[in-house]
């Protein structure tokens with residue numbers, strides 16, 4: 001059985017009723033033979049006909065077969081079930097849409113341990129949407145004709161829309177796939193093509209006379225592509241794409257696996273970067289895991305309409321165009337970084353997720369956490385100057401520290417009792433906390449031990465499923481070979497405190513300056529500090545630095561045990577003199593915050609303000625993040641946080657500077673609609689003015705040094721802030737740059753605005769401009785052939801202050817066949833919600849049109865949740881929150897699949913409101929004093 005410990009404990013009470021959403025488990029599929037023919041033609045409503053033969057084994061004797069199907073017309077009369085000696089009779093079959101369960105009843109029992117062949121014919125019409133087998137389209141530049149393609153997105157629960165199947169990750173089987181399609185199209189699937197024939201492969205059930213009634217073309221125009229039998233895999237990894245795309249091959253010497261990158265013919269020249277990065281990263285992972293990639297080929301396809309960023313289907317990875325395609329003259333450096341990161345992430349999944357799969361979605365973090373972590377290593381390997389290993393780790397930790405400080409956060413290993421809510425778990429906790437905890441393990445175990453244990457885990461569970469305890473066992477075993485962890489603690493003991501509990505600890509350190517010692521306590525850090533403390537506690541890895549050994553990164557790791565520092569203080573000795581600072585978590589090993597006594601904070605402030613480089617970079621990040629968070633929850637005086645931030649005037653590293661700015665953005669978020677915003681802007685202008693000019697600013701002449709990610713990011717971030725904070729000249733420069741673009745002869749080919757500054761420049765110009773600028777941007781968007789460029793323009797359109805235009809734009813976002821593709825709808829609505837005037841427009845829109853928004857997202861809870869979050873995290877008054885809560889009473893049915901996000905959003909709003917009541921006046925006073 002596939003339950004993590006936590007899950008069975010929580011569900012013990014209502015075990016019987018709570019598992020009705022699962023398949024009964026008495027039948028196991030071993031092989032699927034899937035044959036489907038699609039008419040990829042809007043005039044015939046995209047009809048399809050299919051037949052699936054499933055080889056099954058009865059684990060227990062049963063007279064019922066239960067599997068999944070959704071949006072399929074199943075020809076009940078055609079269902080057959082054949083045993084080794086005879087055929088059974090189907091007495092009834094019915095579909096229940098609650099959990100998409102299709103039940104077939106038989107005239108007698110299937111015998112235990114016997115194999116049968118189950119045949120189910122099905123047909124239907126593809127519907128609009130971004131999951132299951134779905135339709136995407138684009139307009140060819142040359143012919144101006146709208147071309148269609150079909151693609152699949154089966155994760156998490158949509159394989160059942162493709163063909164009847166046992167659609168849970170535990171039911172691994174092999175697949176033989178045959179796709180029939182018009183001969184102008186090309187089909188690709190997980191495995192290589194074996195044969196392409198003109199013979200109708202469905203003829204054992206469907207006759208062509210029947211099919212041809214709804215098809216637009218004659219039989220002779222169809223081809224049948226059959227693909228090699230796959231390795232055993234979960235249903236959610238099955239994939240195919242049928243399109244008129246072109247492809248490029250990767251340079252052959254980079255990998256023994258044959259790579260092809262597919263895209264619209266108009267965009268195929270943007271595939272070169274992916275063609276180079278893909279095989280390099282794959283080869284690197286094969287070495288790192290010491291497990292070779294088991295498939296002969298890897299196709300990667302850029303789909304014009306795509307729900308997520310990308311999908312790791314085994315051997316056929318599908319991407320949104322922005323995540324795979326890169327154009328030197330149109331994409332920014334950040335776009336390039338994203339392409340590398342997403343490719344590495346998806347390739348890491350080929351091991352974590354595809355080869356070894358979680359038993360149930362509760363352990364999704366095993367997939368996503370590993371892919372996220374390995375992506376940072378993969379990118380660091382192919383683009384070493386980017387420091388991806390360090391930079392992504394910081395991004396991940398900081399975002400975990402924010403979300404996981406809410407009571408309404410959730411544990412990494414999370415119970416899921418309704419498959420419709422799986423979508424919501426694809427969140428920062430699974431991806432980023434998962435990744436952060438894995439990085440933490442590499443640091444306390446050592447990379448060598450970690451790699452060895454992973455190798456064992458991957459080999460032992462190949463083509464099977466695993467849960468987190470299986471991983472802990474392998475890690476403990478290897479660690480013990482090497483002498484074990486300090487204090488003889490097991491990996492499971494440590495990790496359970498991090499993966500089964502929500503949140504993370506705040507350590508409070510107080511020094512005894514005469515004894516060279518300090519004491520530590522731990523308790524959960526919560527954004528609403530007034531709430532009663534919880535009883536959670538953690539095994540916390542500690543590495544303590546002091547001023548005199550700041551450059552030595554080899555201090556051993558010590559542990560604060562889960563029972564230590566909870567009710568009493570825990571005492572440590574250390575070697576720091578009274579006039580030296582001490583510092584915890586200097587390399588951000590784990591997600592926790594640290595508070596110090598006032599004396600130590602003052603020593604740290606003095607060090608930063610005299611020579612900030614004497615404190616390591618990641619330590620500066622941690623200090624800034626902690627100081628502002630603790631001040632936010634009134635556990636530290638704002639004077640300390642703001643004095644610490646004062647050193648940022650001289651900070652030239654992107655990581656600490658952006659951390660400080662993000663912390664300030666939290667304050668900005670709650671006072672930007674108050675009379676105090678001016679004081680805030682003045683303070684920030686003083687802080688970043690000089691760095692902005694030094695980094696290059698928005699000056700037309702200064703060209704960004706394209707190889708140095710730190711400078712690019714510094715210039716991009718400081719420019720955006722400088723314009724928002726009204727640094728003199730910033731907006732004027734932006735408007736001037738934009739004007740020169742509008743006056744260019746062929747603006748679609750010639751854009752004088754530096755690539756990495758385009759988002760800022762566009763947004764300033766549209767926001768300060770009129771309908772003229774807006775229309776210009778819209779026209780450029782319509783002609784954009786590079787998705788990343790189109791994205792920047794799409795975003796710029798949300799920056800206008802014209803209420804009627806914003807209303808129109810929001811309308812487009814939820815309407816088919818408009819300027820906004822369904823895949824971009826949520827991003828557009830969120831972006832409008834975040835803009836100055838747009839906030840008010842979006843609020844009304846969400847309240848009045850929730851039903852249409854809900855329908856537009858087609859039960860993707862995650863998208864709707866993101867929109868509600870964007871709205872509520874900007875609430876600053878109880879009146880706004882009350883209004884929402886009242887509205888929710890009558891609209892809760894639309895928010896069902898976004899419960900988690902809605903609760904988090906409400907908590908965020910509550911936190912903001914409490915902060916303003918308590919801190920607004922005093923903080924604004926300090927900002928005024930400090931910017932005198």
Ligand SMILES: *[C@@H]1O[C@H](CO)[C@@H](O)[C@H](O)[C@H]1NC(C)=O
Pocket residue numbers: 020096097098099
């Ligand atoms: C469908 O399944 C649900 C959940 O198991 C159940 O409550 C409902 O009664 C079923 N509906 C029908 C028509 O059987």
Ligand SMILES: *[C@@H]1O[C@H](CO)[C@@H](O)[C@H](O)[C@H]1NC(C)=O
Pocket residue numbers: 112113
């Ligand atoms: C069924 O197969 C399993 C594994 O192959 C075996 O252990 C078990 O004894 C078999 N049971 C019966 C009733 O044949």
Ligand SMILES: *[C@@H]1O[C@H](CO)[C@@H](O)[C@H](O)[C@H]1NC(C)=O
Pocket residue numbers: 045124125126127
């Ligand atoms: C097209 O398919 C949809 C969805 O199955 C259906 O509702 C509609 O009636 C069909 N239209 C035509 C013209 O067949």
Ligand SMILES: *[C@@H]1O[C@H](CO)[C@@H](O)[C@H](O)[C@H]1NC(C)=O
Pocket residue numbers: 290
């Ligand atoms: C790779 O794995 C093989 C088989 O498990 C093992 O014999 C070999 O030592 C491993 N290589 C490295 C470098 O760890």
Ligand SMILES: *[C@@H]1O[C@H](CO)[C@@H](O)[C@H](O)[C@H]1NC(C)=O
Pocket residue numbers: 488
């Ligand atoms: C370490 O822990 C293991 C398992 O709990 C135990 O068998 C062993 O004796 C311990 N070793 C030491 C040195 O305490």
Ligand SMILES: *[C@@H]1O[C@H](CO)[C@@H](O)[C@H](O)[C@H]1NC(C)=O
Pocket residue numbers: 886887890
């Ligand atoms: C909720 O719906 C009821 C019935 O339609 C209506 O009477 C009531 O005014 C609504 N409440 C709000 C807050 O809209």
Ligand SMILES: [Zn+2]
Pocket residue numbers: 345349367368371
């Ligand atoms: Zn992933």
